[in-house]
Amino acid sequence: MGRVIGLRCVSCGRIYSPDEVEYVCPRCGPIRGTLEVLYDYDDLKKNLKVADIERGPLSQWRYLPLLPVSGSRGLPRLRVGWTPLYRSKNLEKDFDFGELWLKDDGLNPSGSLKDRASQVAVAHALEKGREIMVAASTGNAASSLAVNAAPEGIRTVILVPEGAPRAKLAQLLVFGAEVYQVRGTYDDAYDLSIELALRKGWYLRSTAYNPYLGEGKKTVALELAEQLRWKAPDWVVIPVGDGCIFQSVWKGFRDLHRIGFIDSLPRLIGVQAEGCSPLKKAFFEGKETVEVRPVSTIADSIMVANPRDQVKALKAARESGGTFISVSDQEILNAIR
Template identity: 40%
Template sequence: MGGPFTGYVRGLQCRECRTEYPPIQLAVCESCFGPLEVRYEIDAVRAAFQSSFLAGRPHTLWRYRELLPVFDDRAIVDLAPGYTPLRRAKNLESAIGTGEIWIKDDTVNPTYSFKDRPVAVAIAKAREWSLPAVGCASTGNLAAATAAAAAKARIPCYVFAPASLEPAKLLLPQLYGGIVVPIDGTYDDANRVALQVADRRGWGFVNINLRPYYAEGSKTLLFETWEQLGFDLPDVIVAPLG
């Protein structure tokens, strides 16, 4: 991967009122405060992309480059997240008497969770916009993923977390050089303070003012599953929720 990439991003669109925006740094819709999503020129992607193109690409989430909202490849900080194993659970199939069951194992990502996927995209956007620092509001896995990517990018990282959180949950982000900012109250309180800091200091918080781009990294899990199943989609997808 080299320099600037024109990409296929059309812009941002509000999920609620459908208002559209250019692909700028914007957390929520300015009209209704609804969540924003990245929209692509799908017809152009279909015309340009073939599954055969994947053969020589890196075994990371960046192999699906056309469907990720990063315009300059030089902004990518590649800890090699993604393209995790798809493991068949034959014993589970036998136990419940069903057909094939496959488990996507994201525990082998750089910081051992699926959070490395969205963080990779968010940190790339922060670098594109030359933001002075990055951070997150988190109670665990997201903090580790953000701190690791920030360390690789040599960008200061701040983790806003409830002061009551068990210290062990914040050990890994601190090992990566992240600065933990304890906030009295709940996760929602930490999130609110992080939003205020993002506005005042111009920092990029991956799950706040970079959220529309952050969310794009998660979909690569399904792209990989489709590819690993021989370019076929599963009949049913079961996703655990916290």
């Protein structure tokens, strides 16, 4: 594992020891006080070599020296990560790009990139001796947790908003999760998951509030760099709901840059639905947090009115020299067809 030396608040900058705080900065609270996992980068730069990574297993655990878990209680057994990267020459012609690559995380066990976070969460829960995990989700994150926790014998409690797709609920039940529909939105389910975790001592697998989830998601950036022969792409385009994947991709590239594995950093483009684009609005208005308004889109997996990783996501866009864009529901449907 990477030696975690602290957890830094993204707003006030205070650094906590990993044993001092579990989830968010107590001074800044759950939105402004999300935490960034810090490693001993000097030690990693001195002692970790590219060859060490390349000798690792063909899964995200090849990046264990850059992750906050040791595997002392065992690592989740399903294979997650090291998914294909395809070059799309047809799209290159259509849009006049030099090179366009597509990362296919649909080959992960639950069919989602979120398996990367769930595996780190499960490993972390095992190391802490937690036997129950709770999460709020519109479907994908919950399915991911249920699939990855089941082989390890961990009980999962999932809170979903009313209207969550039935197909996603069925997947949860197949893997033995306890599923509860919350009368309200995803944001209501999210707040309830935090309350249950803190009150009952369950391990929380809800994005942003738990700083270790982003460390799992950042492995997609580590893979992209390795698959491109340890070079960062010029741009990375990412769909955005809560903002956790977006900021995690930036964190992954920054970690590699800090230890000398890559020479440059990419610019990020976050894509939101027109009917739910609070981060885009805040970005162009120069704000550090979003204004919460009613939202509506067919893209249920990214329909988040109050993105929980908003501070990190907005910082990632600005630090990378990137931007946010939005697309209409009709454009989404046209792309699917």
